[in-house]
Every structure is written in structure tokens, then in C-alpha cells.
Amino acid sequence: MRIDIITVLPELLKSPFEASILKRAIDKGLVEVHLHNLRDYTDNSYNQVDDYQFGGGAGMVMMIEPIDKCISQLKSQRNYDEVIYMTPDGSTLNQKMANSLSLLENIIILCGHYKGVDQRVRDLLITKEISIGDYVLSGGELGAAVLCDTIIRLLPGVLNDETSALTDSFQDGLLAPPVYTRPAEYKGVKVPEILLSGNFGKIEQWREEKALERTEKLRPDLLQ
Incomplete structure (x- = not known):
């Protein structure tokens, strides 16, 4: 399995994949996890990925252009089974969903920030929206880490006793x-x-x- 995570804070996501079961799965070649800094896909001198929302209101909105560029580049290299957006108003993550996702080959996870993403991202680019609970975090990175953990531990060969996950x-x-x-x-x-x-x-x-x-x-x- 390959997981590509799009984020504005890649440093926040590194540590979960550098220890414990997730690191072991990566070292054994059972999963690939790649972090992509969304700021690398901007054209402006400030590497800006957000802007004020049309119509006024508090909170900045993540722009569609850098997100589209990043996802398009990834899709040009391989086919993806799902493009997932971590958002508080998505479908709540549960074990059944984790089981289903663990059977996939390639997935993209987009981490939201600020007031969220331009709705056109959700309409045109996203295939699945997931929440880890009815609360709001400062960004989607921690939710993405939780999602990855639930998926990766189910992959054959990750746990020492493969029946362990079946009795969770x-x-x-x-x-x-x-x-x-x-x-x-x-x-x-x-x-x-x-x-x-x-x-x-x-x-x-x-x-x-x-x-x-x-x-x-x-x-x-x-x-x-």
C-alpha cells in the first residue's frame, strides 16, 4: 500500500511514522508513506496556500490551485483508489471503514486547515471525506495520523500475530x-x-x- 499525505505542516506528521508499528511496517516494505508540503505547489513568493473567503467572514480558506496541482501531479504517476479529505463534517471513522480502506492499493489524504478548503476541492477532487470525531482540531494532520494507524495495523505482516487485529x-x-x-x-x-x-x-x-x-x-x- 502507498499513502500520500498532503499537508502544510509535514514536520507535524513525521514522528508517528518514525516509531512503533508504523515504522516497522514501513521498514518491512509493507507500506509507503510520503508527505507532500502543499507550499511547494504555490506560485506566489510567500508560498501562500490560503486566502480570504468570498462574501466576508472570519477565517482563511485553503485555495484550490495548489491542492489541484499536487493531486494532479500524484495522479500522473499512478492510479489512486481514494482521495480522502480529513474534515470534522466528514463520515466518522470506524473499524468497518478502516477494514475497507486497508484493502486498497494507493490513497491520498488531504489535511485541512484554517476554515477549510475551497468547496470546489471537495466537489471536484475528493472522493471520500473522513472525520475522527465530533470536534474540531487546528488541522487535519493528527486526524490523518490516526487514520493511517487504523489502516496500517490491519495490513498482513504488520502485527506479529495477525489474528490480533481480528479480536480488537x-x-x-x-x-x-x-x-x-x-x-x-x-x-x-x-x-x-x-x-x-x-x-x-x-x-x-x-x-x-x-x-x-x-x-x-x-x-x-x-x-x-
Whole structure:
């Protein structure tokens, strides 16, 4: 998979891809992540990528021209399955969406800023709009990092145990069950006996019951 991220703050996005699972995936050649500074696609002497909005009002708007130039250049080199815009009013990211995106080959992610982008960008260039929650950030970079993490960890070979992602919360519409590790008893609190029994059939049944119990208590909306 190849992910191209268009941003005005590439330095803000570097660190997530220089550590942990994301770095390992890149080093193993399982994914390519390329950062593109939108200011490199401007023609003005100040590398300006935003301007006042027509009709007046507070907040600057990202101009269509540099965005179009950047996306057009990328598209001239390869085909892209999706051109994604990170925006608070997009479709809320969930596990089902992450699963679907992880099957793609090439994607572009555009990070919004200021008051957003010229609407013509959304109308003409964007194929999918994604939000990571009902709140506003100062830019789309952190949202893009979250999106990349959710996608990349699902790629075959990224996680040491490839079944791990399949048992995460939301994969089957439920929250994950409780998990335990050593010691078997700590300050008088013991690990449930069933997990120490070696009876994997009963252990799976227990996990299913606990996942449902947890979901009913913490996220009943998932069961509707």
C-alpha cells in the first residue's frame, strides 16, 4: 500500500511514522508513506496556500490551485483508489471503514486547515471525506495520523500475530473482552479461573459472554 499525505505542516506528521508499528511496517516494505508540503505547489513568493473567503467572514480558506496541482501531479504517476479529505463534517471513522480502506492499493489524504478548503476541492477532487470525531482540531494532520494507524495495523505482516487485529474492539460489532497477564494474583485480585483452565472452548465462550456484557454496559448503542 502507498499513502500520500498532503499537508502544510509535514514536520507535524513525521514522528508517528518514525516509531512503533508504523515504522516497522514501513521498514518491512509493507507500506509507503510520503508527505507532500502543499507550499511547494504555490506560485506566489510567500508560498501562500490560503486566502480570504468570498462574501466576508472570519477565517482563511485553503485555495484550490495548489491542492489541484499536487493531486494532479500524484495522479500522473499512478492510479489512486481514494482521495480522502480529513474534515470534522466528514463520515466518522470506524473499524468497518478502516477494514475497507486497508484493502486498497494507493490513497491520498488531504489535511485541512484554517476554515477549510475551497468547496470546489471537495466537489471536484475528493472522493471520500473522513472525520475522527465530533470536534474540531487546528488541522487535519493528527486526524490523518490516526487514520493511517487504523489502516496500517490491519495490513498482513504488520502485527506479529495477525489474528490480533481480528479480536480488537468493534471488529465483530462488540467491545473486546477483558484481558489479563502475569501474575495470576496481584494484591488479592485473581485472574478468572477459566483463563487458567486450558479449556480453549470454554475460554472462547467466556470471552464472547464478557464482550457482550461489556458492550451492553459501556456501549449499548452498538447493539441497536
